[in-house]
Amino acid sequence: MTSRAEFEARPAEMDVVWRGARMNTRVIVALIFREAAMRFGGNPFSYVWTFVEPGILVALLLFVRTYVQTATPAFGESSMVFLLTGVVVFRATRNIINKAGRAIINNRALFDFGVIKPLDTVIARTIVEFTIWLLVLTFFFAAVSRILGQEIITDFQGFVLALLLILYFCLSVAMLNATIGALVPFWSDVWKILNIPLMMTSGVLFVPAQMPPEMLSIIIWNPFLHCVEELRSNSYLDYISVGDPYYLLSFSTVTLLLALSVERLFRKEIINSREDGGEDDDL
Amino acid sequence: MILFEDIGKAYRNRKGTISWVMRHIDTSFASRDSVGILAPPGQGKTTLINLAAGNEMPSEGRIYRQGHVSWPYSFRGNISAKLSGRQNLRFLCDIYGRNFAEAYDFVAEFSDLGRYLDKAMKVYSNEMRWRLSISSLFAMNFDIILVDDSMEGGDMNFRRKCVEYIQQNRDKQAFFIATSNPVMLTRYCQVGGVLNDGKLTMYDSIDRAIAEFNKVNLVLV
Numbered sequence: 001m002t003s004r005a006e007f008e009a010r011p012a013e014m015d016v017v018w019r020g021a022r023m024n025t026r027v028i029v030a031l032i033f034r035e036a037a038m039r040f041g042g043n044p045f046s047y048v049w050t051f052v053e054p055g056i057l058v059a060l061l062l063f064v065r066t067y068v069q070t071a072t073p074a075f076g077e078s079s080m081v082f083l084l085t086g087v088v089v090f091r092a093t094r095n096i097i098n099k100a101g102r103a104i105i106n107n108r109a110l111f112d113f114g115v116i117k118p119l120d121t122v123i124a125r126t127i128v129e130f131t132i133w134l135l136v137l138t139f140f141f142a143a144v145s146r147i148l149g150q151e152i153i154t155d156f157q158g159f160v161l162a163l164l165l166i167l168y169f170c171l172s173v174a175m176l177n178a179t180i181g182a183l184v185p186f187w188s189d190v191w192k193i194l195n196i197p198l199m200m201t202s203g204v205l206f207v208p209a210q211m212p213p214e215m216l217s218i219i220i221w222n223p224f225l226h227c228v229e230e231l232r233s234n235s236y237l238d239y240i241s242v243g244d245p246y247y248l249l250s251f252s253t254v255t256l257l258l259a260l261s262v263e264r265l266f267r268k269e270i271i272n273s274r275e276d277g278g279e280d281d282d283l
Numbered sequence: 284m285i286l287f288e289d290i291g292k293a294y295r296n297r298k299g300t301i302s303w304v305m306r307h308i309d310t311s312f313a314s315r316d317s318v319g320i321l322a323p324p325g326q327g328k329t330t331l332i333n334l335a336a337g338n339e340m341p342s343e344g345r346i347y348r349q350g351h352v353s354w355p356y357s358f359r360g361n362i363s364a365k366l367s368g369r370q371n372l373r374f375l376c377d378i379y380g381r382n383f384a385e386a387y388d389f390v391a392e393f394s395d396l397g398r399y400l401d402k403a404m405k406v407y408s409n410e411m412r413w414r415l416s417i418s419s420l421f422a423m424n425f426d427i428i429l430v431d432d433s434m435e436g437g438d439m440n441f442r443r444k445c446v447e448y449i450q451q452n453r454d455k456q457a458f459f460i461a462t463s464n465p466v467m468l469t470r471y472c473q474v475g476g477v478l479n480d481g482k483l484t485m486y487d488s489i490d491r492a493i494a495e496f497n498k499v500n501l502v503l504v
Binding site for chain 1: 336337338354358360361363365366370373374377378379380
């Protein structure tokens with residue numbers, strides 16, 4: 001046995017905080033590499049599919065627009081750019097949230113480990129998914145600007161800020177979905193149902209500024225609309241944006257605080273929650 | 284070294300009444316000597332190990348740790364079936380901040396998994412998973428190794444290797460064992476204690492601890 005005297009030289013409070021922060025960073029970095037390794041599951045086709053899938057979607061919508069509706073593009077010289085900024089960005093945001101929202105349930109086995117806390121896995125997965133979608137977006141924007149010979153990103157600084165804002169939004173909503181989804185399995189069904197109206201009102205297929213004011217006053221509450229608008233307003237020269245970065249910022253902050261408090265209050269229940277086995281995330 | 288400062292752990296059952304698993308535990312464990320805690324089944328072995336590992340927060344009191352504390356010996360949730368042995372080891376090294384090359388060399392030599400280390404854990408047999416899990420535990424060079432109930436895993440050859448390794452590194456690594464098997468104490472520990480009815484009593488000699496445990500653990504028919 002040891003005497004208590006050996007513990008007299010306890011580390012100062014500041015040291016403990018610093019050591020904890022370093023430990024937590026290490027855990028998150030380790031989880032990021034683990035998630036990245038597990039994301040594609042060693043199947044080379046899934047790498048290709050990540051790029052092909054949104055391409056097919058945009059092509060399909062483009063086809064419908066030009067041949068079925070016989071209408072002019074909603075905005076800009078090219079409906080390709082319009083759809084790209086709309087559909088791909090909305091899907092990217094939603095997919096990040098859906099994938100990261102299941103991080104806690106999928107990584108349940110890790111929490112008996114002690115060092116890993118539930119939200120670490122959500123952060124790691126959000127970062128991995130965001131990086132993947134950033135690559136996809138870069139690929140598409142580069143391809144389109146090459147094909148059309150048109151400059152897509154007009155304000156690079158604003159574009160980066162919009163991306164950071166979207167990352168923050170994804171992170172907080174994913175945290176809320178992950179914590180509440182682990183506590184109330186019913187929540188994931190609610191979220192799936194919410195997906196359709198959220199997509200319809202997110203300004204993917206129309207220009208929100210051209211909507212009648214009564215309509216606009218309703219859809220303006222949809223945070224996805226602001227994500228799309230933020231990114232679009234930096235990709236068109238004379239685009240009239242209804243997006244408000246401060247709304248997105250405050251929405252995300254409130255969501256984040258809610259998610260953090262739910263996690264702290266129900267950490268034990270979240271860790272002990274069972275997987276319900278739902279795997280479909282695409283509409 | 285792990286210091287328990289007036290630790291209590293309580294659970295609330297469905298009716299809302301609070302039952303204390305253990306209370307007023309005020310000792311320090313495993314500074315240089317390996318400690319074995321004997322407890323009859325259902326008296327909080329796993330809770331004690333989880334408290335020491337940091338998986339569970341105590342309901343009252345504080346726990347201080349010095350040195351690196353391992354995950355429980357027979358815990359395998361940290362090993363993912365989707366990843367290869369090498370990737371799993373890399374993940375563990377990243378988390379605990381160890382040098383991957385050294386750990387890999389050690390595991391490759393100790394586990395005898397050979398080229399299986401580069402294959403996904405899905406194709407491993409159960410026994411091979413044990414070998415990877417236990418060799419990576421040793422590769423992390425923990426100061427204190429927590430053992431919950433038993434130290435099984437691997438084939439006979441591998442177990443012999445483990446025992447040899449433990450004998451050789453007795454001065455570097457200390458064990459903190461919670462078990463209901465007195466043989467484990469005589470084999471690995473220098474200090475013993477008995478946990479019963481939420482009270483922990485420490486004894487200076489293993490023999491006394493085992494004698495006390497045998498008094499408590501009687502099943503009267």
